[in-house]
Amino acid sequence: MAAKTLTIDGKHVSVDESATILDAAVDAGIYIPTLCHLDGVYDVGACRLCLVEVAGSSKLLPACTTKVSEGMEIQTDTERLRQYRRITLEQLFAERNHVCSVCVANGHCELQTLAYRQGMDHVRYDYRFPQWEVDSTHSLFGLDHNRCILCTRCVRVCWHIEGAGTLNVSGRGAQARIITDLNQPWGTSDTCTKCGKCVMACPTGALFYKGATVGEMERDRTKLEFIVTAREKKQWIAD
Amino acid sequence: MAQRIVIDPVTRIEGHAKISIFLDDAGNVSDAEFHVVEFRGFEKFCEGRPYAEMPGITARICGICPVSHLLASAKAGDAIMAVNIPPAADKLRRLMNLGQIIQSHALSFFHLSAPDFLLGWDVPPAQRNVFGLIAANADLARAGIRLRQFGQEIIAELGGQKIHPAWAVPGGVRNPLTEAGRDRIRAWLPEAYATTKTAFDLFKKTLETHKKEVQIFGNFPSLFMGLVEPDGTWEHHGGNLRFTDSSGSIIADQVDPQKYYECIGESVQSSSYLKSPYYSPLGIPDGMYRVGPLARLNVAEQMGTPKADAELKKFKKLTRGDNAVISSFHYHYARLIEILTAIERVEATLDDADLLSEDLRADAGINSLRGVGVSEAPRGTLFHDYTVDRNGLLQKINLIVATGQNNLAMNQTVAQIARHYVRGHKITEPMLNRVEHGIRCYDPCLSCSTHAVGQMPLHLQLIGPDGAVLHELVRG
Ligand code: SF4
Ligand code: FES
Numbered sequence: 001m002a003a004k005t006l007t008i009d010g011k012h013v014s015v016d017e018s019a020t021i022l023d024a025a026v027d028a029g030i031y032i033p034t035l036c037h038l039d040g041v042y043d044v045g046a047c048r049l050c051l052v053e054v055a056g057s058s059k060l061l062p063a064c065t066t067k068v069s070e071g072m073e074i075q076t077d078t079e080r081l082r083q084y085r086r087i088t089l090e091q092l093f094a095e096r097n098h099v100c101s102v103c104v105a106n107g108h109c110e111l112q113t114l115a116y117r118q119g120m121d122h123v124r125y126d127y128r129f130p131q132w133e134v135d136s137t138h139s140l141f142g143l144d145h146n147r148c149i150l151c152t153r154c155v156r157v158c159w160h161i162e163g164a165g166t167l168n169v170s171g172r173g174a175q176a177r178i179i180t181d182l183n184q185p186w187g188t189s190d191t192c193t194k195c196g197k198c199v200m201a202c203p204t205g206a207l208f209y210k211g212a213t214v215g216e217m218e219r220d221r222t223k224l225e226f227i228v229t230a231r232e233k234k235q236w237i238a239d
Numbered sequence: 240m241a242q243r244i245v246i247d248p249v250t251r252i253e254g255h256a257k258i259s260i261f262l263d264d265a266g267n268v269s270d271a272e273f274h275v276v277e278f279r280g281f282e283k284f285c286e287g288r289p290y291a292e293m294p295g296i297t298a299r300i301c302g303i304c305p306v307s308h309l310l311a312s313a314k315a316g317d318a319i320m321a322v323n324i325p326p327a328a329d330k331l332r333r334l335m336n337l338g339q340i341i342q343s344h345a346l347s348f349f350h351l352s353a354p355d356f357l358l359g360w361d362v363p364p365a366q367r368n369v370f371g372l373i374a375a376n377a378d379l380a381r382a383g384i385r386l387r388q389f390g391q392e393i394i395a396e397l398g399g400q401k402i403h404p405a406w407a408v409p410g411g412v413r414n415p416l417t418e419a420g421r422d423r424i425r426a427w428l429p430e431a432y433a434t435t436k437t438a439f440d441l442f443k444k445t446l447e448t449h450k451k452e453v454q455i456f457g458n459f460p461s462l463f464m465g466l467v468e469p470d471g472t473w474e475h476h477g478g479n480l481r482f483t484d485s486s487g488s489i490i491a492d493q494v495d496p497q498k499y500y501e502c503i504g505e506s507v508q509s510s511s512y513l514k515s516p517y518y519s520p521l522g523i524p525d526g527m528y529r530v531g532p533l534a535r536l537n538v539a540e541q542m543g544t545p546k547a548d549a550e551l552k553k554f555k556k557l558t559r560g561d562n563a564v565i566s567s568f569h570y571h572y573a574r575l576i577e578i579l580t581a582i583e584r585v586e587a588t589l590d591d592a593d594l595l596s597e598d599l600r601a602d603a604g605i606n607s608l609r610g611v612g613v614s615e616a617p618r619g620t621l622f623h624d625y626t627v628d629r630n631g632l633l634q635k636i637n638l639i640v641a642t643g644q645n646n647l648a649m650n651q652t653v654a655q656i657a658r659h660y661v662r663g664h665k666i667t668e669p670m671l672n673r674v675e676h677g678i679r680c681y682d683p684c685l686s687c688s689t690h691a692v693g694q695m696p697l698h699l700q701l702i703g704p705d706g707a708v709l710h711e712l713v714r715g
Contacts (some may be wrong), residue, residue, distance in 0.1 A: 102296045109271070136289055136630035139604075144289075210631070211602070214295025214405035216413075 006072035018039065021052060021063035021074055032076050033085060033114055036151035037064040038201055040228035041160050041223065047151055048088050049114065052076050060084065085118050094125040095174070096132060097146040098204075105205030106215040111149060112204075130174070137187030140210060141199050145177055148206040154198035161227055166192040178206075186204055258674065260657045268661050271653035273646060273678060290319055290610075290631050295405035295466045297623070297638075306339040306394055307616030308623070309407050310476065315623040316409020318497060318610030320603040321633070327596035328411035329477070334588055335397045335407070336476045336614060337581040341431070342390025343617035344532070344574040344581075347682040348438060349383025352571055355679070356445050356452075367672075379441070382434040386578070389427045393585065396420035411600035412484065418595060425589055431582045438575050439550070455659050456677050457567025457652030458486035462518050462528035462643070463537040463675040466615050469493065471540035471578060473547075475615040481538045482518055482528065487563045489538075491518075496613035499622055503639070516644045527647040530619025531681060532573035537563040544587070547580035568653050569681040576680075577617075605631045616641055618682050642683040652677045666710050 005014045008021075008030050014023040020043070025032045036047040044164050045065035052063045055073035060081070063074075075081070092098075092111060100112050132145035150169065155178065158167040170179045180186040199207045200219050208217050229235050263269040285296060293316065297308035310332055317324055350369045358367050360377060366374075373380040396416060398406035406413050416424075420551050446453065466474040467481045480494040482502070494502055504519035504526070518526035529536070536555075542548045554576060564573075588594065605627060612623040619641025626635040642649075656677045660670030 102292060102299050104292065132290060134287060134632055136632050142289060209293045210289070211409070213291050213408045213413075216408075 004068045004070045004072075006068055006070070008074045009076055015068055015182065017068065019068050020052075021061070021066050021068055021072075022050060024068050025063060025074075025076060025120065030166055031074055032063050033118065034064060035110060035114060035149065035203055036153060038156070040225040041153070041156040041201075044152060044156070047092075047149070049085055051081060053078055053081060077191045085114075086120055089115050089118055089120050090123045090125055092149050093120075093123050094127050096128070096130060096148065102214055103147065103205040104208045104212040104214060104217040105147070108215070108218045109205060110203035128174070132177075135180075135186050137185035138189075138192070138194075138210070138232065139149065139187065140194055141186070141196065142208050142210050142212075143178065143180075143186060144206050144208070145207075147204045148178055149204055150176055150178070151203060152178075153201040153203065154207055157197040157201040157224060161224060162193060162195050162197050164191050164193050164195070167198055197224060197227075247596045250537070258653055258678070260653065260661070262664075266661075266663065268654050268658040269556060271650050271657060271685075273653055282638060285636050286633055288633050290316055290437050290625055290627050290633055291409050293623070293625065293633070294409070298405060304339070304343065304616050304618065304621075304656030306335060306398075307614060307618075309398075309405070309625040310336055310339075311612040311614040311616070313407035313409055313412075314476075314614060315610045315625045316612070317601075317603060318412055318612060319607050319625060319627055320601065320610075321599040321606035322410055322603045324411045324601050325596070325598045327415065327593040328601075330588060330593050330598045331397060331412050331415060331589060331599070332407055333476045334416070334585065334594065335394055337585050338393025338397075340390070340475065340615075340617050341578055341585075342387045342394065343682070344578045345383055345387035345390060347617070347679075348571060348578075349380065349386070349572055351682070352676070352679055353379070353383070353441075355672075355676045356449060356571075357441070360676070361669060364672075379437065382437060386434045389431050390581075392427065393424055395467075396424060397569055398705055402466035403420060408600065410602060413599070415596055416594045421589055423491065424585065424612045428582065428586050432579075435575065435579050435582060438578075442572060442575060446572070450674075452676075453566045453568045455655055456673075456680055457648060457655060458565060459651055459655065460565055461648055461651075462490065462526065463519070463563060464518070464528045464530050464615065465535035465538040465620060466496075467493075467539055468543070471536060471538075472540035472543040473541070473577075475535075475552060480613070480620070483538050485563050485565050487537070487558070491520075496622070497611045497637075499611060499613065500624075505639070514639075514643055515646050516639055517647065524647070527651075527653060528644065529567070529571060530641050530644045531617075532577050533564065533567065533570045534619065536573045536576060542576065542580045544580045544583035546583055547576055550576045550579060567648065567677070570680045570682070582645045618642060619644055642681070645681045645683070649678060649681055649683065652680070657706045664710055683705045 002017045003014050004017050007013065007025065008025055008028055011028055011030065013024050014029045015027055022032055022034065022037065032052065035049045037043055037050065043064040045062040048062060050063040051060040053075040054061050091227065097133045098111070100106050100109070103109065135143040152169060155167045155169060159165050166180050167178050169176055170183055171177055181189045181191055186192065199209060200221065200223060205217055259272045260268055261270040285293065286446045288296065294309045294312040297312045298305040352365045352367060354372045358371050362371070369380060462482050462484050464480060464482050466478045468474045479488060480499065482491040483489050491502055502519055503516050505514040505516050506523055507514055517523050518528050536551060542551050552684055553566065554572060557569065609626045614621055621641060622639040624637040625633055627633055653674055656673050657670060660667060660673060
């Protein structure tokens, strides 16, 4: 396999041609914020947090879905990028009802962590305060649409790793939401195997173990990666 | 036509608490209304949430007594799960509640109330506060601050944070006490006892010089309610409800807290959002009851700890007979006795190996669609009543807080004090200062956000028969 050489923030990097910009950055120890990306499942480029600047392109490109090419000059941390990332985060917060202080994921939430890291101290958009419900019909897990950012990580692990195909996205725009089976209460799903991979994958407090209280949802994502590595590479080792 | 004086504490209390004093045609005080913070909006916006989140949510909602809400909410969760929580969890919750009682009572007594009766009613408010107390008696002020710190340390050793610990959960608690934490708590005990003794000595002297206050600061018959053990011993986080009347007779005993609604009604006052609970078999006004330290001591036959029991005996003698102690000025006294029993109970529980146990949380699904959690908050009995659907999502929430339950009594206290001090259509400083303290006897939710750093901000309006403002006074 051929290697490509490129620079990220001025640092020379050499990676396999199949790599994405995100892979290359991770390899080189350079941090790019991500939210919909999850190690072990394919990327969809949904959240736009990983946008980077590439010399010669006026568009910002998502690092998680853009393949590297020879001689690429990539910037990951410019003023413009920081501004876009803050806008994206603020919009995510304004879109649904995120109340960190009383959330089951408080302190262990990727959205919250990113907001801190990007210095988001307030939201410049009007909160939309939509009316969303909690699906608590499943015997083990709950889904709180108020906290969902539609990253689709749960959908991807459900289809790609577990192969159950229970979770899906329905509706468009502000109406878009995660559904189970034929848009029915989760507890009535015939396909759900109760494996819990979706709960493990969720970056926020949207998916949770029933009975979880404030700040109690901690997730171990390496378990998902372990399953994928085991299956694809027949290597029974975790990172 | 009736006239009305409005005392409206405006700053630093979110602006929606106020006092109205009603005058009759002759210009005498006929009635008063003290409006407290209301919880309606909160009850509404929690609908649809999973019940397990409630302890954390309620602890966030009330910044003044988060621990009390946390514990009552967790208890309501236990009832929905229909579980007996592990004994260790119960002991740990009790320990936290004792810490809360100590810290809250110490704040009420030393920071909020002592400046009034030690420095004098008519000392300007700018000095009549904890800083004035430091200037006048630095040792006492420091001891009081440290006693409060002791209570807060207990809470912190368990919950990890002094405020908003989401530590109690439906089914139990999240962590035990550590051995190091236990030793740190134990090290405080001698000082805590010593401070409490100083406070007793001081308050007993205060009683000799404050006979008039005892007479007019909420001195009237009413019912009293609180939790007691099956044998009538003082209880704070378990047991059943007891109601007594002002003659000291028990009128309802061992009422299952899960069925509180069979004896507590809630009237909604047309002039405010406020719900005023009352003992329903007697209706309003006869069913008016008080909760909190004074009520708990009136309903209890003994404290259950030796030092506090000796003090309870003296306290009960204030009535010269078997009557209840009915002056709200004695809330202060009752607070001290509760601090003492709380310290004794903390000491007694510290050697229990269960406090270090890891077996802390019962697990269960939804086994009851309604669950009530009752706990004695420092200010009085706190009820969390949740109705959930089969999946554990909240359908209905009813909270009954101490300040709400004391509301009718507080109205009457303000009226009684005002009656002695309203002269003509004028609001006088002496009246203002005493009304302020009359409210403070109950240690209502708003007081610690105010007097600790200055006087209680007040806005008074005297409204004439035609609704015109006759006299207005803003302070704070
Ligand atoms: S439920 Fe969680 S994992 Fe699924 S789309 Fe929403 S935020 Fe992403
Ligand atoms: S992580 Fe790349 S778009 Fe979300």
